[in-house]
Amino acid sequence: xxxxxxxxxxxxxxxxxxxxxxxxxxxxxxxxxxxxxxxxxxxxxxxxxxxxxxxxxxxxxxxxxxxxxxxxxxxxxxxxxxxxxxxxxxxxxxxxxxxxxxxxxxxxxxxxxxxxxxxxxxxxxxxxxxxxxxxxxxxxxxxxxxxxxxxxxxxxxxxxxxxxxxxxxxxxxxxxxxxxxxxxxxxxxxxxxxxxxxxxxxxx
Amino acid sequence: xxxxxxxxxxxxxxxxxxxxxxxxxxxxxxxxxxxxxxxxxxxxxxxxxxxxxxxxxxxxxxxxxxxxxxxxxxxxxxxxxxxxxxxxxxxxxxxxxxxxxxxxxxxxxxxxxxxxxxxxxxxxxxxxxxxxxxxxxxxxxxxxxxxxxxxxxxxxxxxxxxxxxxxxxxxxxxxxxxxxxxxxxxxxxxxxxxxxxxxxxxxxxxxxxxxxxxxxxxxxxxxxxxxxxxxxxxxxxxxxxxxxxxxxxxxxxxxxxxxxxxxxxxxxxxxxxxxxxxxxxxxxxxxxxxxxxxxxxxxxxxxxxxxxxxxxxxxxxxxxxxxxxxxxxxxxxxxxxxxxxxxxxxxxxxxxxxxxxxxxxxxxxxxxxxxxxxxxxxxxxxxxxxxxxxxxxxxxxxxxxxxxxxxxxxxxxxxxxxxxxxxxxxxxxxxxxxxxx
Numbered sequence: 074x075x076x077x078x079x080x081x082x083x084x085x086x087x088x089x090x091x092x093x094x095x096x097x098x099x100x101x102x103x104x105x106x107x108x109x110x111x112x113x114x115x116x117x118x119x120x121x122x123x124x125x126x127x128x129x130x131x132x133x134x135x136x137x138x139x140x141x142x143x144x145x146x147x148x149x150x151x152x153x154x155x156x157x158x159x160x161x162x163x164x165x166x167x168x169x170x171x172x173x174x175x176x177x178x179x180x181x182x183x184x185x186x187x188x189x190x191x192x193x194x195x196x197x198x199x200x201x202x203x204x205x206x207x208x209x210x211x212x213x214x215x216x217x218x219x220x221x222x223x224x225x226x227x228x229x230x231x232x233x234x235x236x237x238x239x240x241x242x243x244x245x246x247x248x249x250x251x252x253x254x255x256x257x258x259x260x261x262x263x264x265x266x267x268x269x270x271x272x273x274x275x276x277x
Numbered sequence: 278x279x280x281x282x283x284x285x286x287x288x289x290x291x292x293x294x295x296x297x298x299x300x301x302x303x304x305x306x307x308x309x310x311x312x313x314x315x316x317x318x319x320x321x322x323x324x325x326x327x328x329x330x331x332x333x334x335x336x337x338x339x340x341x342x343x344x345x346x347x348x349x350x351x352x353x354x355x356x357x358x359x360x361x362x363x364x365x366x367x368x369x370x371x372x373x374x375x376x377x378x379x380x381x382x383x384x385x386x387x388x389x390x391x392x393x394x395x396x397x398x399x400x401x402x403x404x405x406x407x408x409x410x411x412x413x414x415x416x417x418x419x420x421x422x423x424x425x426x427x428x429x430x431x432x433x434x435x436x437x438x439x440x441x442x443x444x445x446x447x448x449x450x451x452x453x454x455x456x457x458x459x460x461x462x463x464x465x466x467x468x469x470x471x472x473x474x475x476x477x478x479x480x481x482x483x484x485x486x487x488x489x490x491x492x493x494x495x496x497x498x499x500x501x502x503x504x505x506x507x508x509x510x511x512x513x514x515x516x517x518x519x520x521x522x523x524x525x526x527x528x529x530x531x532x533x534x535x536x537x538x539x540x541x542x543x544x545x546x547x548x549x550x551x552x553x554x555x556x557x558x559x560x561x562x563x564x565x566x567x568x569x570x571x572x573x574x575x576x577x578x579x580x581x582x583x584x585x586x587x588x589x590x591x592x593x594x595x596x597x598x599x600x601x602x603x604x605x606x607x608x609x610x611x612x613x614x615x616x617x618x619x620x621x622x623x624x625x626x627x628x629x630x631x632x633x634x635x636x637x638x639x640x641x642x643x644x645x646x647x648x649x650x651x652x653x654x655x656x657x658x659x660x661x662x663x664x665x666x667x668x669x670x671x672x673x674x675x676x677x678x679x680x681x682x683x684x685x686x687x688x689x690x691x692x693x694x695x696x697x698x699x700x701x702x703x704x705x706x707x708x709x710x711x712x713x714x
Contacts, residue, residue: 101347112338126339133346215329234330240297259291266326
């Protein structure tokens, strides 16, 4: 039933012990090992590349600060993701508070602005094959739908379907019961299904 | 299972796809799937959705993250910042990184000193914009969870604060205004707001900025991306209003808001100045500071040769749409360097840092920095120090490592480089935002 929690890999454990012993360069190794996944998750949760970069860096710095208290009962990867998700969700909530336009309006404008920018940078519609366009349309729908999801549901989708965490690991990261993870995953997927159904139908 | 409601069926189907059901549950689901056409359709739809989400393109982290984190960690170890007490002791240290950290810390001081001296050496010219440093520290303190800074910080803690690259930390700690105002924004993200005169103006400004971003950033994306929808989504991610990107959602405000790295902004400002040589409507927002006027912003960021600004501090952040505030800082900001403000402490801190790393001012062979007791009462009454700008620049160049100042070409005379500056320059120092692969 599901994947078992990832144990702390020997390599990670050695690196962590080295960091705790004062070898700070070992932490750089940990960062290099996980930075791509952390960055990608940040990006998909917060929706902005630059913010994702800042959040990734902040998460690793917070991880360093908290490492002395890390008892290695879970994997470093799971542990750092808990920091990442908390930071990304906090950031997004803060950004939403500052935002003075509705999400729907914003999404509409994101699409039109993005199209406009794509044209400005020389991208020409119709350059690709019809098949590629369909796939592109589907991916675009998914990205937009992800941003419409509320924070809790987007987080579980990113953790489950993009990062491949098990329900148990997601429960550990988000600190919610596994049963809640299961229902959130399903509701989020149903919302995504609904959002991309027209595009899926056209693609059939 | 046959009596299961649709919601629970969906949950079980999702869990079935994820392999998260126990054998009994899996058996029940499979039986239901054999009997129920609608369940099979739902499963198919869920599976396609999951496949689409999991096939979204992934992107590598910007290459500098690990280096930046490493540098922060090394610096915190070097300066003994209080956040990592248990990691600080013991263990060996990589000498090269330690030296680099020292150089970086020293570089921050040097940049700060250079700006201080420049600021004091010149007076604002009539008709030029005023740099308005708006004190949002009070606001930050209100919203921050962190406790108020201790009034009796040790010298070591003070040095650590001055040298930190985290500008917000300086503000939260209530560091002296000199240190705050001379913070080197070498690698920090800053925001630029351009208040346009009308819609056509805004469009033109947007074109300039987008062209620049296209050159510097979207070009990287275009190379990295193979999927055009995701390329569009990526473009949208920095084209969206607020943070980061270009504010284009509220055309009535006639503003363009850009969030970019300091290095990116340098070229962007060149473009803007070419188009709007007298753009007072430009507001550079770096941390809690708002610097009004394009030339002033450039001076503050890149240490160019424009006359230094009067340094003033107001209350409250610059508000979107408030055009009056964007022009010349006319709102009665408090004079930071007036006698009733905190006396400068940077010289003592600088000396302390030099002592810590075994240097003194003579070893640096640079010009003397202004003594605190010789500090002018205010910007409008400041006097030029005895050292020349060339000597200061020389000392600065000696002190500041390339890692500290990045792409900044401190030795280039603006006049000589004018033609080059007018071009849209591809990044030679910045790594691509996304690496291909």
